[in-house]
Amino acid sequence: MAETLLRGSDITQRWGGLVAVNAVSIELERGSVHAVIGTNGAGKSTLINILSGEFPPTEGKIELLGQEATHWSQAKRARQGLGRSYQRNTIFPDFTVFENCRLAAQAQVQRPWVWWNNAQKCKHSVTAANHALELAGLMSVKERFAGLLSHGQKRQLEIAMCLAIQPKVLLLDEPLAGMGAEETDRMLELLASLKRDHAILLVEHDMDAVFRIADRITVMVNGSVIASDTPDQIRVNADVQTAYLGGH
Amino acid sequence: MMDKFFSGKLLFVGLLFAGLALYPLVASSYGLDLVSKIMIYAILAMSLELLVGSTGLVCFGQAAFFGIGAYIAVMLSPESESGHLLWLLPAAILAAAVYALFVGALSLRTKGVYFIMVTLAFAQMAYYVVHDTKLGGGTDGIYLYFKPTLGSILDLNHPQVLYFFTWVFLVWTFIFLAILLGSHFGRVLAGIRINEQRMRASGFSTYPYKLAAFVTSGGIAGLAGFLFAVKDGFVNPEMMSWHLSGALLIMIILGGLGHLRGAIIGAFAFVFLQEFFKSSDIFGAFAKHWQLGLGFTIIACVAVLPKGLVGLPEVLRKRLYGGRPSSDAQIVLK
Structure with missing residues (x-):
């Protein structure tokens, strides 16, 4: 069952x-x-x-x-x-596709008090973001600014951001x-x-x-x-x- | 490409700080005092930039934290001898941060224009406490008779020592905030600025993050207030008035929202413009209407440079060579 x-x-x-x-x-x-x-x-x-x-x-x-x-x-x-996507895109257009997912993934390992560590070097969020992009088929555009994606890719990114939180x-x-x-x-x-x-x-x-x-x-x-x-x-x-x- | 852009920014900031460090070699006493004042405003403007440009919280009461830092520095200093820097400075920062915690805890439950109004209301409350009571000397303000010392190591009565003392805190504030904005905490603030709903849906409880940013900002404003009180040896209620909060907002808009270096550039531009339009040597009797000239210039700047003065190189590049606009939103170290 x-x-x-x-x-x-x-x-x-x-x-x-x-x-x-x-x-x-x-x-x-x-x-x-x-x-x-x-x-x-x-x-x-x-x-x-x-x-x-x-x-x-x-x-x-x-x-x-x-x-x-x-x-x-x-x-x-x-x-x-519990991950959710919205009717309207809620991506971060000024961030890269990768950073959109990495930031979402960061929610699972929140360490705001470690203010001296660069977030881009967080292994967990980088790995989770790459995995989510792989699943959503967006690896080829991961370095592109999210605002420059096509509408379909933006919707995929919206789902990738949900997936990034595992x-x-x-x-x-x-x-x-x-x-x-x-x-x-x-x-x-x-x-x-x-x-x-x-x-x-x-x-x-x-x-x-x-x-x-x-x-x-x-x-x-x-x-x-x-x-x-x-x-x-x-x-x-x-x-x-x-x-x-x-x-x- | 990104590295080039990144290093260009760093080079600019490095040169700016180096220039400021060398300035006392050629400065008159008036110039030294003026640039000290601007550096303090730059620290204060960066504290507001953390809220407005980095988190999307338009605070209209930053002057209150500045004033509290200044008043605490003076009120806790002994009247007949110098106070110790090592406890007066943390006390000023802590007092401003505690008030920011109180204001933030309540005001962050509102949004948009209500948030602006609530922060203004709290700042005006603080203003009237020192303005209408004897607590802070009323409208006359109070004097700092002896500047704080650090034993025999640091004599802040000497203008050049005070200048470098301020310079160190300017550089420290910039580096601290630049690192902070690139950290987990800073990236969450950036996310909140763009789309708070998405941040919550991803698993971030946004309120504590915003409150932490508010308290940090208040503490840095308190540091600026302390430096101002030590520099002038005098505090009065005008330090907490909404005029200063408004001027700070203009500084960061003029410099370029979303950029730490924009806050510094904005502080310099604002005070230089103010001094320029106040100059009776240039404007004669019209100098008493300096706010008119300042206002028109700022409006023109914002109209021509929507990204502020930090966007000037890009505008010039496009005018001269054409080309694509660049997006620098991903750059963490601003």
């Missing part, structure tokens, strides 16, 4: 009278890509923000690697093995946004290669890509889950077709 690395139970988020996420439960298992789909405003990004610790849920419980993590800060969750769980918020067909294929290959060692939550609008890569799909409408099943079952689910695919 696959190991559950992240579990969210009955997660609810209220903003005043608005229920952005309504009693959503979700489990992420190692070796599996769990996609969350839904129209704009369905609550996907709010869910990912809650799971990653940007803000605590109004109600509900989160377990990370078997530990109660509902009230952990975002930084603590990241240090415990996570066990990856929460990816629209990693394919704005990508062309070739770049999408490359990214899906990357995700497929990462699947073996990670539990991946994928929030994505590109349905073709989702049905190609996901092992399980959760469909959200107005903050609630209307279906959660394998891609084949979701494809034929009448509620999903009505609510999300417009009945086609």
Whole structure:
């Protein structure tokens, strides 16, 4: 049986009278890509923000690697093995591609009091950064300034920065946004290669890509889950077709 | 290419420090006093650069830490003899750092314009404490009758000794901050400046880092305050006023944000411009309106040199030879 690395139970988020996420439960298992789909405003990004610790849920419980993590800060969750990417690029454009990853990797070995040591010589972060760049296929551009990368490469770098912290769980918020067909294929290959060692939550609008890569799909409408099943079952689910695919 | 750029910067800084070390050989007493003052402002400007240029925290209350360092130096000095440098100097730095810890702990819970306003408010609080109470001599300020000594080794009553004493701290501050900015700590500050959200998502609790930067900055400003009090032998509330905090921001913008050497260049440029426009030999009666000339010149500088005076060689190179703009953001030693 696959190991559950992240579990969210009955997660609810209220903003005043608005229920952005309504009693959503979700489990992420190692070796599996769990996609969350839904129209704009369905609550996907709010869910990912809650799971990653940007803000605590109004109600509900989160377990990370078997530990109660509902009230952990975002930084603590990241240090415990939860990496996330954002809808919009959050790379450091003035740093090299390598330094983007090295800085992220540095979070695992924080030694701020050693003020006389040059960070570039930190063996752990250099090794972790190189490994992440290797996985993300960015070694050939590691010395380039991140701001000069193509859009697809920037999205890859965003994921490489997540990998640099050596996570066990990856929460990816629209990693394919704005990508062309070739770049999408490359990214899906990357995700497929990462699947073996990670539990991946994928929030994505590109349905073709989702049905190609996901092992399980959760469909959200107005903050609630209307279906959660394998891609084949979701494809034929009448509620999903009505609510999300417009009945086609 | 990078090494060339890197060594060019180092060469400039090395020459600047060497020039300053040799300056007393040719300086008049007025010149010596003026450059001592500028070096102190340069230390103070570097302390603010650590917050604004390196961490992205626009502090509008740096003068308070400067003033506290200065006031502590005077208030803790005995009235009838010299105090000992080895405890007066750390006391001034510590007092400024402790106030910075208090201000930072509260103000860093805010962001953007609120942070600017809160730091200004705390600085004004400190200003009015010394301005409106007898604690620091009120509006008249207080005198330092005997400058601190280090036994018979160091006589700060001698202007040249005081000059070199200040020079040593200028060089020390630059080297300390340059190393700090290249360390784990400094790289995290750089990351916070660009994208704090990403830093948190990577696993950094950003608040303690920002607070540590704030306290370090306050301590260095306290050092500058101590030097200023010793140089002038006098402190008054104006040292803590928002005018000085504003002038410091102008210095680091004028010199070039994000560069330690920019803070030093900015301090020199600002004070020289101030002296120039105040000169009645050049401007006659108009010299009393020196702030007008200074203001227009700074506006023109910022408009022509968006990267500040440190960007001047690049602008000239592009004008003369054309060519690509360079990105020096990766260079750690600024």
